[in-house]
Amino acid sequence: MNSLPVSPSPAPPLVLVFAETLWGKLERLSFELLADARKLAASVKGRVEVVLFTTQEQRASLLEELLAHVREPIHLVEHENFAEYSTESYTSGLVQLLQVLQPNLLFLGATTYGRDFAPRVAARLGYAYFPHCLLSKTATGGKLDITRVTHGGRVHIQTNWPLAAPAILTMKAGVADAPAAEKTPPNPQVTSHALKIAAGKVRLKKRIPPDPRTLDIRQAEKLVSGGRGVGNKENFAVLRALADALGASLAASRAAVDLGWVEYERQVGQTGKTVTPRLYLAAGISGASHHLMGMRDAGKIVVVNTDRQAPIFSVAHFGVLGDLHAVLPRLTERIQADKKKATPATSK
Amino acid sequence: MKVLHTTPFKIAVCLKEVLDARLPLKVEAKTGAIQQDAPEPVVTLNPADRSALEFAMQLREQSPGSRVEVFSVSDVAGQAALWYGLARGADDAERIEGSGKGAPYTAALLATRFHKETFDLICCGDETLDNSSALVGPLLAEILDLPQVTGVVRIVECSKSSILVERGLERGSRELVEMDLPGLITLKAESVPWRYVSYQKLEEAQLRNIPVRRETLPTSSNGLPKWPEQATPTAPRARVKKSFTPDSKMSPADRVRMIMAGGAAPQESKSKSSVVEGDAEYVSEQLYRFLKHHEFV
Amino acid sequence: MSEQFPLLFSPLQLRNKTIKNRIASTAHVTIFAENGMPADRERRYYEEKAKGGAGLLICFGSSSVHPTSPALDWKVVEMFDDRVIPHLQKFSDTMHGYGAAVLAQITHRGRRGHSNLSWQRLLGPSRVKEPNHREVPGVVQREDIDMIVKAFGQAALRLKQGGFDGVEISAAHCHLIDQFWGPHVNFRDDEFGGDLDNRMKFGFMVIERVRETVGDDFIVGIRITGDDFVEGGLNNDIMCEIAQKLSEHGMLDYFNVIGGSGETLPAEAACVPSMNFPLACFKHLSGRIREVVKEPVIAVGRINDPVVAEKLLADGQGDIVAMTRALIADPYLPLKAKEGRLDDIRQCMGYNEGCIDRQYRGIPVGCVQNPVIGKEVDWADLPPATTTKKVVVIGAGPAGLEAARILKTRGHQVVLFEKSDRFGGQLNIAKLAAKRGDYDGVARWLELQVKKLGVDIRLNTEATVDGILAENPDTVVVATGAVPLLPPVPGLQECEFAVSAWDVLLGKAPAGNRVLVLDDQGGQESVGAAEFLLDEGREVEIITPHYSVGEDLGPTNKPPVYARLYAKGVRMQSTWELAAIESGIVRLRNLHAGVEIERDDVDVLVYSYGGQSVDGLARELSGKVKELHNIGDSYAPRSLHHSIIEAHKYAREI
Numbered sequence A: 001m002n003s004l005p006v007s008p009s010p011a012p013p014l015v016l017v018f019a020e021t022l023w024g025k026l027e028r029l030s031f032e033l034l035a036d037a038r039k040l041a042a043s044v045k046g047r048v049e050v051v052l053f054t055t056q057e058q059r060a061s062l063l064e065e066l067l068a069h070v071r072e073p074i075h076l077v078e079h080e081n082f083a084e085y086s087t088e089s090y091t092s093g094l095v096q097l098l099q100v101l102q103p104n105l106l107f108l109g110a111t112t113y114g115r116d117f118a119p120r121v122a123a124r125l126g127y128a129y130f131p132h133c134l135l136s137k138t139a140t141g142g143k144l145d146i147t148r149v150t151h152g153g154r155v156h157i158q159t160n161w162p163l164a165a166p167a168i169l170t171m172k173a174g175v176a177d178a179p180a181a182e183k184t185p186p187n188p189q190v191t192s193h194a195l196k197i198a199a200g201k202v203r204l205k206k207r208i209p210p211d212p213r214t215l216d217i218r219q220a221e222k223l224v225s226g227g228r229g230v231g232n233k234e235n236f237a238v239l240r241a242l243a244d245a246l247g248a249s250l251a252a253s254r255a256a257v258d259l260g261w262v263e264y265e266r267q268v269g270q271t272g273k274t275v276t277p278r279l280y281l282a283a284g285i286s287g288a289s290h291h292l293m294g295m296r297d298a299g300k301i302v303v304v305n306t307d308r309q310a311p312i313f314s315v316a317h318f319g320v321l322g323d324l325h326a327v328l329p330r331l332t333e334r335i336q337a338d339k340k341k342a343t344p345a346t347s348k
Numbered sequence B: 001m002k003v004l005h006t007t008p009f010k011i012a013v014c015l016k017e018v019l020d021a022r023l024p025l026k027v028e029a030k031t032g033a034i035q036q037d038a039p040e041p042v043v044t045l046n047p048a049d050r051s052a053l054e055f056a057m058q059l060r061e062q063s064p065g066s067r068v069e070v071f072s073v074s075d076v077a078g079q080a081a082l083w084y085g086l087a088r089g090a091d092d093a094e095r096i097e098g099s100g101k102g103a104p105y106t107a108a109l110l111a112t113r114f115h116k117e118t119f120d121l122i123c124c125g126d127e128t129l130d131n132s133s134a135l136v137g138p139l140l141a142e143i144l145d146l147p148q149v150t151g152v153v154r155i156v157e158c159s160k161s162s163i164l165v166e167r168g169l170e171r172g173s174r175e176l177v178e179m180d181l182p183g184l185i186t187l188k189a190e191s192v193p194w195r196y197v198s199y200q201k202l203e204e205a206q207l208r209n210i211p212v213r214r215e216t217l218p219t220s221s222n223g224l225p226k227w228p229e230q231a232t233p234t235a236p237r238a239r240v241k242k243s244f245t246p247d248s249k250m251s252p253a254d255r256v257r258m259i260m261a262g263g264a265a266p267q268e269s270k271s272k273s274s275v276v277e278g279d280a281e282y283v284s285e286q287l288y289r290f291l292k293h294h295e296f297v
Numbered sequence C: 001m002s003e004q005f006p007l008l009f010s011p012l013q014l015r016n017k018t019i020k021n022r023i024a025s026t027a028h029v030t031i032f033a034e035n036g037m038p039a040d041r042e043r044r045y046y047e048e049k050a051k052g053g054a055g056l057l058i059c060f061g062s063s064s065v066h067p068t069s070p071a072l073d074w075k076v077v078e079m080f081d082d083r084v085i086p087h088l089q090k091f092s093d094t095m096h097g098y099g100a101a102v103l104a105q106i107t108h109r110g111r112r113g114h115s116n117l118s119w120q121r122l123l124g125p126s127r128v129k130e131p132n133h134r135e136v137p138g139v140v141q142r143e144d145i146d147m148i149v150k151a152f153g154q155a156a157l158r159l160k161q162g163g164f165d166g167v168e169i170s171a172a173h174c175h176l177i178d179q180f181w182g183p184h185v186n187f188r189d190d191e192f193g194g195d196l197d198n199r200m201k202f203g204f205m206v207i208e209r210v211r212e213t214v215g216d217d218f219i220v221g222i223r224i225t226g227d228d229f230v231e232g233g234l235n236n237d238i239m240c241e242i243a244q245k246l247s248e249h250g251m252l253d254y255f256n257v258i259g260g261s262g263e264t265l266p267a268e269a270a271c272v273p274s275m276n277f278p279l280a281c282f283k284h285l286s287g288r289i290r291e292v293v294k295e296p297v298i299a300v301g302r303i304n305d306p307v308v309a310e311k312l313l314a315d316g317q318g319d320i321v322a323m324t325r326a327l328i329a330d331p332y333l334p335l336k337a338k339e340g341r342l343d344d345i346r347q348c349m350g351y352n353e354g355c356i357d358r359q360y361r362g363i364p365v366g367c368v369q370n371p372v373i374g375k376e377v378d379w380a381d382l383p384p385a386t387t388t389k390k391v392v393v394i395g396a397g398p399a400g401l402e403a404a405r406i407l408k409t410r411g412h413q414v415v416l417f418e419k420s421d422r423f424g425g426q427l428n429i430a431k432l433a434a435k436r437g438d439y440d441g442v443a444r445w446l447e448l449q450v451k452k453l454g455v456d457i458r459l460n461t462e463a464t465v466d467g468i469l470a471e472n473p474d475t476v477v478v479a480t481g482a483v484p485l486l487p488p489v490p491g492l493q494e495c496e497f498a499v500s501a502w503d504v505l506l507g508k509a510p511a512g513n514r515v516l517v518l519d520d521q522g523g524q525e526s527v528g529a530a531e532f533l534l535d536e537g538r539e540v541e542i543i544t545p546h547y548s549v550g551e552d553l554g555p556t557n558k559p560p561v562y563a564r565l566y567a568k569g570v571r572m573q574s575t576w577e578l579a580a581i582e583s584g585i586v587r588l589r590n591l592h593a594g595v596e597i598e599r600d601d602v603d604v605l606v607y608s609y610g611g612q613s614v615d616g617l618a619r620e621l622s623g624k625v626k627e628l629h630n631i632g633d634s635y636a637p638r639s640l641h642h643s644i645i646e647a648h649k650y651a652r653e654i
């Protein structure tokens, strides 16, 4: 066989996005990659498709979450070895899939997992590999403008790469703003691929969730935050107790930090950290604009304050007009009582 | 760290001397040269490599008879990293020179050495301070067909046949995993507290002659990812993060008003309707229900 | 090391010059120039900034490229005269001595101004007056264009000859270049009017001429607005288009992006955003411009804190941050930030009363917090006291605090009495008004400093003559401040529904829906109290004997206050004074016509006549102590600025 197949008009470039999961939950970063991929694809008249590795048990819930954001075709590889991350299973799965799909580009998160297996995939397939990239824009002549971040962010390396030569790009969180959830659920095509997935020589023993007490408040899912209204350093114990009961981290206003009640790392606001937890409970905080700017985008904002005029109420989803010293301990007790009920007594 | 069995280990550590990118850097606009804002370049042993070295030394201490060898792919100037390794107590050091530039070549050159001799454990830094590619470890493992765990933040236990480590994941989560040996791990910077190396030790190490191995790689780069030759360093230009911008079609007064309000019109109605008051018992119960309803408890 | 601010303290290359950090002082008129020349006062003022570590100094606001630029009102530097070159040389040598890059802003203000100072005719692209100055300009002719373009080139060349590193062309605040850009100003039908490319032609001619004249080894930047906030003007969409074209043209080295424009009162107020605006309020504008240009962008607008600045850089909303007023309040901000001494930074509150609101009135610039500003020649150094004295300071308002700080720094032994439980005096009341939460910044800083210095502080201690004498002081400084003044209006004292503006802010207003506010003081008191009551849902009317409510509020403070008051439904009437109150009826008198009206619809009467000195102690102590000074409001109720300057002055001399 020496006659080359007659190639039809070249297919539009394909940009694949690897939808990463961490412990059975989709990483938000994947949606940022998707936004970036869409922008890029639009500029080269290409198409975007999404890859998901999952197990049978998780398939339904992951797919549901994915479908809220994705209108592009989805490639699904389901295998019991994907119950946990392993370099070998992920590498072998992706290598086989890429051989089938022949993409021009693959976007992955520059996460621990992404950085772990993507280099091995690139090596096995002889793809180009660009670690730690920023938003890619296309340049003229079918060449990709790629910016890599090096030297701890102090240098950017610019490269031109032909779109025709397949490449893997890993990107850090924050490359793009994730697209909003689709209003009407799109119904993209979902293709399942049955592949042989290798098992590796590394076995998961235990998952260790972050300790809310030491977690960076920017990464916390829930925050209990206190201000000058807490009264003194000792009273912060009330907030800590509530935080522990909720599995939340402790945060504070600048007033509380300036008074030395809470360490600076926990300050929320324009001269502190900008936080976007799912829950932000603000107690004894008036809500100066400097503070609001740092927490306004939290999912649900709960306020406990004795002053109905406090500006913080203007951003609250749920407000309590009351003394935090009376309200919070009761709330903590209530949550603890609930927990006891939920975990049946084992000792008799 | 706990060490089971007392069979001696053979450990390789890969080291690199890097420009200290924690100091202000500047990229010369015309030449693309990366320079520090200092009269003399300040170099350092890559911080993550230091963790790798320190871990290897601790393992050797707890397991008598073990050997630690340090390697570096570099030119002569880069041998300072090896001196440091020796000063810290490594048994042997070797510098490797070869053609090609970039992380894949570094991995391939290191692999030529490890093809000749098997180590129980290869330890690398997770990422370099300069190139920040996090590529050498996984590629080396790939070429040598070894299992790997990258991004290690803690070593829990070590035996002749396996190692138990924690790897750091996103947002403070971690995972405890067990890997069969021989294998490769990469350690994160500052994951192992390091010990002070005296100046005297360093001076002694500098007197030692470090052997150089020159390797040529096969021209076909099979089994390696492609790595761009042409790359231009530039001063970083951060991506513009989207921030609230009033629509140009709004009236000037409304634009200014929205900017003064920090991007949001105050939501009077929302707040008025959702504030509860009353005795502490009642309001805490309401608050509890709100949290419950939104699945925060 | 500046671990906390890696971006802020990273160098940046601008053409042939490396700027050592990302902190810039942008152009501002100081009114320090003498006969149009930047002499010692100006130089010493900037020297402090250079010493303090700022990387980029863009000096001399709006300096004129040509005598036809109507700028005598601001006494700007006259860059059209070769006389300026030796001054520039001395100036740039001084700044270079500290490693700062030094640029200057040049401009032609076009029709922004009046012709009645220089009697030079006003020029504009078309016969359209600027709403602010309201003088109809003549139309720029082709010869004028050539003349002005040439003048820009010559002015830039003088800077180069004077050792400067670069020049900034102003195309902001609606000066001549952006007057040409503006579809609301430029109605020409020649090659300089019509579509955007035509409207940009004049600006391009200027840029090209400047570049041609100064050559390749000289920074040429431009200042533009990101949104002028003017109806039918240069909004953000148009400005992005303009910026892109300027960038493609390829002759500029940076873009300096402000918000607002000099055209209208509200837009002018936004140019130097007061504390009514949030911090870094225009970062979205610089961000949008930065997306369409390849050159570095300077972000501007109430960036008063290194943490805010670092975040802005990380978010890509600028490559350099303007910290102009921040560096007026504290020229040593960069050094302090670098050393991690954030607490020691005297943070700009954004009140503007000491700087821009003076400049707009033609008075030299100062700072309400920093008494040294504008007086560097005499006050930049603080010599220690020759003989150490024991000094008792009474009152921990701004005056007492500043006095204590300086006295202690100079080596005196200082005891500070304060009868209340807190520092700040009246500022504790002033800051309760809407959007004035930052106003106690000066007291917060002073409090920390006197504590650090180890002043013997006695809170909750009312000073009495005996108590003071018991301390056996060499010197007593009385800074007991003021209380609200109750004017001798018949019936006011007995009136049960009358309350001072101060008490309103303290939440002590009597119940009642219909509120009449009498604004005699002319400053923030009355409008603050009015807004406080509007926010409580009451109906508020303000009357004043002056020509407008809040007569003395500066041009950057009045528009935001008016915007909120009117949006909240206030009614205002000028030229009426309070005549008397009789059995629940309020009588008002028109100042000019003398006619009186009676109002029986007033539930709450708020009066604002300013303060009355608390000077009992000062009088009693007179003759009983060796040395006695009465400073600040207890001498005469005036302003924060007075209190600080006076305190500093006396404390320096003791």
Ligand SMILES: Cc1cc2nc3c(=O)[nH]c(=O)nc-3n(C[C@H](O)[C@H](O)[C@H](O)COP(=O)(O)OP(=O)(O)OC[C@H]3O[C@@H](n4cnc5c(N)ncnc54)[C@H](O)[C@@H]3O)c2cc1C
Residues within 6 Å of the ligand: A226, A227, A228, A229, A230, A252, A253, A254, A255, A256, A267, A268, A269, A270, A271, A272, A273, A283, A284, A285, A286, A287, A288, A289, A290, A291, A294, A304, A305, A306, A307, A310, A322, A323, A324, A325, C279, C304, C305, C347, C437, C438, C441
């Ligand atoms: C340049 C600059 C930058 C700043 N940056 C920040 C920043 O990053 N973050 C920040 O937070 N602030 C910042 N601030 C300070 C900000 O302006 C406010 O001063 C600060 O946020 C106030 O903190 P607070 O709400 O805890 O205190 P306060 O304003 O004093 O409010 C205390 C609140 O507690 C309530 N309260 C009192 N007792 C009780 C009780 N028993 N139960 C319930 N409620 C009670 C009161 O009603 C009041 O609303 C900055 C200020 C400036 C000038």
Ligand SMILES: Cc1cc2nc3c(=O)[nH]c(=O)nc-3n(C[C@H](O)[C@H](O)[C@H](O)COP(=O)(O)OP(=O)(O)OC[C@H]3O[C@@H](n4cnc5c(N)ncnc54)[C@H](O)[C@@H]3O)c2cc1C
Residues within 6 Å of the ligand: C353, C394, C395, C396, C397, C398, C399, C400, C417, C418, C419, C420, C423, C424, C425, C426, C427, C429, C430, C461, C462, C463, C464, C479, C480, C481, C482, C501, C502, C505, C523, C524, C525, C528, C614, C617, C631, C632, C633, C634, C637, C638, C639, C640, C641, C643
């Ligand atoms: C609502 C309001 C708005 C204002 N707005 C502005 C403005 O916009 N711009 C401006 O420039 N100024 C404004 N001011 C005025 C400004 O605050 C004052 O000019 C300034 O605070 C005066 O400072 P001071 O230190 O002289 O006196 P004060 O601030 O009055 O401080 C005097 C201190 O002395 C203490 N004291 C008095 N007697 C004794 C004693 N016997 N023993 C011990 N301690 C004693 C008092 O408790 C007080 O703390 C405003 C004031 C108010 C009330």
Ligand SMILES: Cc1cc2nc3c(=O)[nH]c(=O)nc-3n(C[C@H](O)[C@H](O)[C@H](O)COP(=O)(O)O)c2cc1C
Residues within 6 Å of the ligand: C026, C027, C028, C029, C030, C060, C061, C062, C105, C170, C172, C173, C223, C258, C271, C272, C273, C300, C301, C302, C303, C322, C323, C324, C325, C326, C355, C356, C357, C359, C365
């Ligand atoms: C007293 C004063 C005078 C100013 N004069 C000018 C000027 O002549 N030209 C100009 O472009 N900007 C001028 N400005 C604006 C400043 O350059 C700067 O844009 C503004 O102060 C906002 O920045 P900031 O918040 O860092 O102070 C002036 C500002 C002040 C405070």
